[in-house]
Amino acid sequence: MAESEKTIKLEYEVGKEEFSKAGLASSNIKKVLNQIGIDAKVVRRVAIAAYESEINIVIHSEGGKITTEISHDKITVIAHDKGNGIENLEKAMTKGFSTASNEAREMGFGAGMGLPNMKRTSDQFSIESSKGAETRVEMIFNI
Amino acid sequence: MLLKEAKEILDAEILAGEEYMGREVKAAFSCDLMSDVLAFVDDKVLLLTGLTNLQVIRTAEMLDLSNIVFVRGKRPNEDVCRLAKEKKMVLMGVRHTLFEASGLLYKSGLGAIEIEGE
Ligand SMILES: Nc1ncnc2c1ncn2[C@@H]1O[C@H](COP(=O)(O)OP(=O)(O)OP(=O)(O)O)[C@@H](O)[C@H]1O
Ligand SMILES: [Mg+2]
Numbered sequence: 001m002a003e004s005e006k007t008i009k010l011e012y013e014v015g016k017e018e019f020s021k022a023g024l025a026s027s028n029i030k031k032v033l034n035q036i037g038i039d040a041k042v043v044r045r046v047a048i049a050a051y052e053s054e055i056n057i058v059i060h061s062e063g064g065k066i067t068t069e070i071s072h073d074k075i076t077v078i079a080h081d082k083g084n085g086i087e088n089l090e091k092a093m094t095k096g097f098s099t100a101s102n103e104a105r106e107m108g109f110g111a112g113m114g115l116p117n118m119k120r121t122s123d124q125f126s127i128e129s130s131k132g133a134e135t136r137v138e139m140i141f142n143i
Numbered sequence: 144m145l146l147k148e149a150k151e152i153l154d155a156e157i158l159a160g161e162e163y164m165g166r167e168v169k170a171a172f173s174c175d176l177m178s179d180v181l182a183f184v185d186d187k188v189l190l191l192t193g194l195t196n197l198q199v200i201r202t203a204e205m206l207d208l209s210n211i212v213f214v215r216g217k218r219p220n221e222d223v224c225r226l227a228k229e230k231k232m233v234l235m236g237v238r239h240t241l242f243e244a245s246g247l248l249y250k251s252g253l254g255a256i257e258i259e260g261e
Pocket of ligand 1: 052056057060061081083084085086092093097098099100108109110111112113114115116135178179
């Protein structure tokens with residue numbers, strides 16, 4: 001296999017309302033990216049976006065997983081959960097919109113900044129969801 | 144500003160990372176909302192906050208922040224301190240309010256960060 005075709009794939013389960021473990025997946029992703037020598041600025045952007053998506057799975061969904069693929073020219077992070085979906089995507093993408101629980105707010109979340117922040121920190125951002133369905137966020141970072 | 148200077152100014156107690164008090168910080172950010180820390184902080188600032196849960200350490204970790212001051216007399220638990228030590232972070236605790244701690248540091252020359260406009 002040619003050098004440029006090698007990819008590394010990481011996959012982490014993220015549990016619903018598992019506050020004590022929240023951030024572990026993103027922490028591991030960050031560690032791996034640092035170990036393979038990805039530029040620190042890129043690592044920081046990936047870490048922020050992965051962490052925002054991880055927290056969203058913990059506080060808003062029924063649980064899911066975060067998959068990261070590292071190839072020679074890009075890093076792809078996919079946060080995919082089991083529901084219960086987002087009714088109005090446009091609203092969800094608006095800064096300040098949040099349906100976070102009191103518990104999440106007490107932890108310091110629920111400002112309605114997460115999805116806009118994932119869009120800001122990534123080079124390509126897409127989100128698929130609907131009411132009662134799964135939510136899938138895909139973010140690409142050029143290396 | 145050196146962390147040991149900040150410690151004197153704030154009359155702070157060191158909760159983790161005593162060996163790193165020679166570190167320098169160029170600016171600070173005061174906030175109880177981790178969402179906003181993640182959205183607005185682009186520099187390696189000193190973080191002042193009244194929250195003490197594990198997600199404060201995780202937030203700092205993602206942003207490459209290594210130095211945190213807990214205000215209003217709040218103290219993180221052992222698990223939180225352990226993770227911070229693992230990440231080579233400095234944690235300090237002060238009795239001041241967030242406003243007062245920020246003001247004391249600002250008065251002594253520690254600056255704010257610029258945030259992106261719309
Ligand atoms: N994985 C998800 N499943 C279901 N709903 C979601 C999911 N992610 C986001 N949402 C919905 O979109 C809203 C906006 O998400 P966003 O991450 O921008 O803000 P937040 O999580 O509420 O607060 P913050 O990210 O600032 O802590 C959420 O409040 C929630 O209603
Ligand atoms: Mg969020």
